[in-house]
Amino acid sequence: MTDYEYQRLTLPRGTSRNVAQRLLTDAAEHGHWELDRLRLYPDGTRRVVLRRRYLKVMPTLRRELISR
Numbered sequence: 001m002t003d004y005e006y007q008r009l010t011l012p013r014g015t016s017r018n019v020a021q022r023l024l025t026d027a028a029e030h031g032h033w034e035l036d037r038l039r040l041y042p043d044g045t046r047r048v049v050l051r052r053r054y055l056k057v058m059p060t061l062r063r064e065l066i067s068r
Helices: 017-031
Strands: 003-011 034-040 046-054
Touching: 003 017, 017 034, 017 046
Parallel strands: none
Antiparallel strands: 003 046, 034 046
């Protein structure tokens, strides 16, 4: 099962498409976020949901091997 963590952004009315694209591209390239959902409201506000895979680190050695 894959676990994700989410980040919600609200881009105010008047934010150009170029600025929104640049913001989302930077989040994808530098934070490993991917676009999950984008909603454009009639007043011009954009609500964005980004997600990225949440990695669980599992120990490589079992406890029995460590306690020997």
